[in-house]
Amino acid sequence: MARLPRLLIDGLPHLISLRAQHGQAMLRDATDRQGLLGLLRESAAVQRVSLQGWSVQESRLDLVATAASGKSLSLMMQALARRHAAAFNRRHERRGSLWEGRFRAAVIEPGPWLLRGMVHVDLLAGPDPAEAAERGSSGSSNVASVSSWVVHVGGLRDALFQAPDVYWALGNTPFDREAAYLGLLREGLSAQEMHAFESALRGGWPVGSAAFAEALAGVADRPTQPRPRGRPRRSLLLP
Numbered sequence: 001m002a003r004l005p006r007l008l009i010d011g012l013p014h015l016i017s018l019r020a021q022h023g024q025a026m027l028r029d030a031t032d033r034q035g036l037l038g039l040l041r042e043s044a045a046v047q048r049v050s051l052q053g054w055s056v057q058e059s060r061l062d063l064v065a066t067a068a069s070g071k072s073l074s075l076m077m078q079a080l081a082r083r084h085a086a087a088f089n090r091r092h093e094r095r096g097s098l099w100e101g102r103f104r105a106a107v108i109e110p111g112p113w114l115l116r117g118m119v120h121v122d123l124l125a126g127p128d129p130a131e132a133a134e135r136g137s138s139g140s141s142n143v144a145s146v147s148s149w150v151v152h153v154g155g156l157r158d159a160l161f162q163a164p165d166v167y168w169a170l171g172n173t174p175f176d177r178e179a180a181y182l183g184l185l186r187e188g189l190s191a192q193e194m195h196a197f198e199s200a201l202r203g204g205w206p207v208g209s210a211a212f213a214e215a216l217a218g219v220a221d222r223p224t225q226p227r228p229r230g231r232p233r234r235s236l237l238l239p
C-alpha cells in the first residue's frame with residue numbers, strides 16, 4: 001500500500017519525532033546533544049516555528065511544534081536532520097545514514113490534548129521531572145538540555161518555548177502555572193493516552209477527538225482517520 005503523504009496543518013500544533021535507525025545512538029555525549037539543540041534553535045528561528053515541548057534522547061528527538069505553515073515544519077526538520085547527521089558522522093568518523101527515515105508527525109487538537117502532548121514529550125526524556133523538581137535540580141544545565149519540562153515547571157526561560165493558551169489557563173501567576181503543570185507530570189499519562197500518541201505518530205493520524213479529525217478532513221488532501229479493519233459490510237439492501 002502506498003505511503004500516505006504527511007499530514008501537516010497550517011497554524012496547528014504537531015507532535016514530531018525523528019529517530020535514529022535500528023535504535024542506534026544519534027548522540028554519544030553532551031557535545032552532540034548541545035550541537036543538536038543548537039541546530040534546532042537555528043532551524044526553528046529560520047522557519048519561524050514555535051515549540052511547546054522538546055525531548056532529547058539517545059536515539060530520538062521529540063517535539064511539540066507549531067508554525068503558520070505546515071511546510072515550515074518540514075523545512076525545519078529537513079535542515080535539522082541533514083546538518084546533525086553530517087556533523088555527527090564527521091565528529092565520530094562514521095559513514096552512512098543516521099536516520100530510520102523521514103520524521104514522523106501527528107497534528108494535535110488544541111486544548112487538553114495539546115497539554116497532554118506536552119506532558120507526553122516531557123516524560124519521554126527523564127529523569128522523572130517531578131522527582132527532579134522536588135530535589136531542586138531544575139536549574140541543572142544538563143537537565144535543561146534534555147527536555148522542556150524545566151521551562152514548564154522550573155522557571156527557566158528559553159526562547160524556544162512559546163506557551164500555548166492551554167498552558168496560560170493553568171493559573172494566573174507563573175507559580176500557579178508551574179505548580180499545576182508539575183501536578184500533571186506527577187499524574188503522568190494513562191496507557192491509553194500513551195498508546196494514542198505513539199499510534200498517531202506511526203500512522204500520521206491526528207491526536208484528539210473524532211470531531212477534530214472530521215473537521216480536518218475538509219482541509220486535508222489525505223484521509224484523517226484510519227479505515228476500519230476487515231472487509232466492508234455488505235448492505236442489507238443487496239441480494
